[in-house]
Amino acid sequence: MSDQQLLIIDDDATFARVLARALGSRGFEVITASNADEARALTRRHQPRYCVLDLKLGDENGLRLIPELQALVPEIRVLLLTGYASIATAVEAIKRGAHDYLSKPVDADAVVRALLDGDTSTGDDELVDAPEAPLALRRLEWEHIQRVLTECDGNISETARRLGMHRRTLQRKLSKHPVRERPDSDD
Amino acid sequence: MSDQQLLIIDDDATFARVLARALGSRGFEVITASNADEARALTRRHQPRYCVLDLKLGDENGLRLIPELQALVPEIRVLLLTGYASIATAVEAIKRGAHDYLSKPVDADAVVRALLDGDTSTGDDELVDAPEAPLALRRLEWEHIQRVLTECDGNISETARRLGMHRRTLQRKLSKHPVRERPDSDD
DNA sequence: CGCCCCTGTGGCTATCTGCCGCAGTTTTCA
DNA sequence: TGAAAACTGCGGCAGATAGCCACAGGGGCG
Numbered sequence: 001m002s003d004q005q006l007l008i009i010d011d012d013a014t015f016a017r018v019l020a021r022a023l024g025s026r027g028f029e030v031i032t033a034s035n036a037d038e039a040r041a042l043t044r045r046h047q048p049r050y051c052v053l054d055l056k057l058g059d060e061n062g063l064r065l066i067p068e069l070q071a072l073v074p075e076i077r078v079l080l081l082t083g084y085a086s087i088a089t090a091v092e093a094i095k096r097g098a099h100d101y102l103s104k105p106v107d108a109d110a111v112v113r114a115l116l117d118g119d120t121s122t123g124d125d126e127l128v129d130a131p132e133a134p135l136a137l138r139r140l141e142w143e144h145i146q147r148v149l150t151e152c153d154g155n156i157s158e159t160a161r162r163l164g165m166h167r168r169t170l171q172r173k174l175s176k177h178p179v180r181e182r183p184d185s186d187d
Numbered sequence: 188m189s190d191q192q193l194l195i196i197d198d199d200a201t202f203a204r205v206l207a208r209a210l211g212s213r214g215f216e217v218i219t220a221s222n223a224d225e226a227r228a229l230t231r232r233h234q235p236r237y238c239v240l241d242l243k244l245g246d247e248n249g250l251r252l253i254p255e256l257q258a259l260v261p262e263i264r265v266l267l268l269t270g271y272a273s274i275a276t277a278v279e280a281i282k283r284g285a286h287d288y289l290s291k292p293v294d295a296d297a298v299v300r301a302l303l304d305g306d307t308s309t310g311d312d313e314l315v316d317a318p319e320a321p322l323a324l325r326r327l328e329w330e331h332i333q334r335v336l337t338e339c340d341g342n343i344s345e346t347a348r349r350l351g352m353h354r355r356t357l358q359r360k361l362s363k364h365p366v367r368e369r370p371d372s373d374d
Numbered sequence: 375c376g377c378c379c380c381t382g383t384g385g386c387t388a389t390c391t392g393c394c395g396c397a398g399t400t401t402t403c404a
Numbered sequence: 405t406g407a408a409a410a411c412t413g414c415g416g417c418a419g420a421t422a423g424c425c426a427c428a429g430g431g432g433c434g
Contacts, residue, residue, distance in 0.1 A: 061316065085322060085330065088315040090274045091288050094281035101278050103322060103330060113338075136351035140331050141324060148321050157411055164323030166392050171413075173390095344380060353423050358382075360421095381430080390421070400411070 005048035006115075008032040009039040009065070010081070011058050015104075019052065022108035036060045043072045050115050053098070055082035055089060063089070066096040079114050081106065083147065105143040142177065145170070192235035193302075195219040196226040196252070197268070198245050202291075206239065209295035223247045230259045237302050240285070242269035242276060250276075253283045266301050268293065271365055273333035290365070329365045332357070 006028040010016040013034060020030040031046055033039035036057055042048075051069060055062045066078050077099040082089070085103030093101045100114040145163065152158040156174070160167040193215040197203040200221060207217040218233055220226035223244055229235075238256060242249045253265050267280045272290030280288045287301040322330065332350065339345040343361070347354040 083321060084318050085274055086315075086318050087272055087274055087277045087288060087290065090277050091281055092315050094278050101274060102334075103274065103327070137328060137331065138351070140327065144321070144324065144327050151321070155411075162320050162323075164325065167412090168393075168414090169391055175413090342380075354381090355383090355424075356422055375434100377433085379431090381428100383427085385426095386424085388421100388423085390419105392417105392419085394416090396414090398412085400409105402407105402409070404405105404407095 004050060005029050005031065005046050006050040006052065007039065007042055007046065007048040008052045009034075009036075009057065009062070010052070010054040011035060011056075012054070019108065019111070023052075023111065026108060026112055036065055039065060040068065040072070043069055043076075047073050049073070049076060051076055051078045052111060052115075053078055053080050055080055055093070056084060063092055063096055066093065066098055070097050077115060077119065079111065081111070105140060105147060145173065149174075191237060192216050192218065192233050193237040193239065194226065194229055194233065194235040195239045196221075196223075196244065196249070197239070197241040198222060198243075199241070206295065206298070210239075210298065213295065213299055223252055226252060227255065227259070230256055230263075234260050236260070236263060238263055238265045239298060239302075240265055240267050242267055242280070243271065250279055250283055253280070253285055257284050264302060266298065268298070273365060274330050275334040275337045279337065326365070328360075332360065336361075 004027070006023055008016050008020055008023070008030060010019070010032070011034050016032045016034065020032050024030045028050065031042055031048065033042050039053075043051075053062045053065060053069075057065070062080065062082075066080075069076055069078060078097065080090075080093045080098045080101040081104060082101075083104040085101070090101040100117065102110060102114055145159070148162055149156075149159045152162065156170055157167050160170040163170065191214070193210060195203050195207055195210075195217060197206075197219070198221050203219045203221065207219050211217045215237065218229055218235065220229050226240075230238075240249045240252060240256075244252075249267065249269075253267075256263055256265060264286045265284065267277075267285045267288040268291060269276065269288075270291040272288070277288040287304075289297060289301055332346070335349055336343070336346045339349065343357055344354050347357040350357065
């Protein structure tokens with residue numbers, strides 16, 4: 001049923017792979033691109049109906065890509081996804097034709113929900129078994145912390161600064177958390 | 188460029204008055220409404236080209252007003268303004284036809300800029316770029332809450348349940364102002 | 375009408391956060 | 405290479421916050 005093609009455009013290979021898996025298991029036929037050119041080529045070739053686009057593509061700006069993709073596939077639904085969200089870019093994205101805008105971290109169900117939201121063209125019983133279960137706040141916080149921590153090469157002081165929280169507080173959070181790592185949870 | 192009619196819709200009389208003065212001195216012909224009905228009436232009568240709309244109008248939702256205003260004055264440019272800004276509501280606002288979305292507090296020049304800018308809203312040059320810093324934890328939390336809240340059509344109990352937090356806690360969080368995107372300069 | 379679910383509110387306690395300080399270790403760089 | 409700068413771990417304290425309970429009112433429904 002679900003021959004719904006979905007193009008993921010993200011220069012973060014790890015993230016793209018994880019998301020691809022998660023969405024694949026939810027009934028999408030996923031292809032991924034890691035830069036704008038690749039994205040254009042794949043879009044031309046596969047005419048995907050859905051697209052998950054990272055705002056920050058290397059030095060390129062994902063926003064520019066939105067109209068291009070829509071020119072290639074008029075009915076494409078573009079979901080912007082970014083770790084550096086802001087209201088200004090969200091406004092821009094929607095103005096340029098994005099269907100929705102989410103900030104990382106997200107869970108795959110939220111992505112699916114956003115993609116299918118308002119979509120009438122699918123007999124979407126197949127795709128939507130996505131139970132509406134947003135991340136609990138705690139987990140969202142934890143994942144975000146981990147993301148930034150990694151970005152800071154484990155530097156706690158720097159991470160705390162970027163997160164706008166006290167170093168001591170970060171320390172305490174990190175120390176009391178059950179350090180379970182599951183790099184490929186798609187849930 | 189001066190006989191441009193501008194309608195301010197805000198139930199906060201003080202704010203509206205201050206803004207009206209500021210915009211008046213900048214060459215607009217300002218009229219103000221403090222609720223939806225008044226806004227509709229004034230729009231019909233004056234056919235303003237510009238509109239500054241508060242997201243929270245008493246118990247009414249400013250978002251609903253956007254399409255109505257546009258039906259009355261097709262070329263109207265609506266700027267959404269809110270003290271409780273979030274990406275989720277920004278996305279909604281733009282989807283419904285708002286031209287831009289700013290968060291209070293805001294200075295009059297920014298309002299003017301937003302109103303006048305963007306006859307070339309898809310003009311490819313003026314790209315906002317992503318913040319260099321990740322979302323602060325508080326901000327991330329706020330955005331996530333807003334998104335889920337939107338998904339739940341404003342149902343607080345339901346939202347709290349989905350987020351795995353106490354309803355009372357959610358209520359308290361919501362009653363507070365969002366965290367600013369830029370944790371620097373003015374307040 | 376009762377039933378159910380929503381909302382706003384106040385109060386209590388346990389926990390968390392921000393902030394300070396201190397000591398020891400690594401990194402930077404003149 | 406030695407000092408300055410930055411990071412880390414930790415304890416403590418006051419004030420903010422969360423969880424939890426209870427109560428009152430609103431609104432839809434059979």
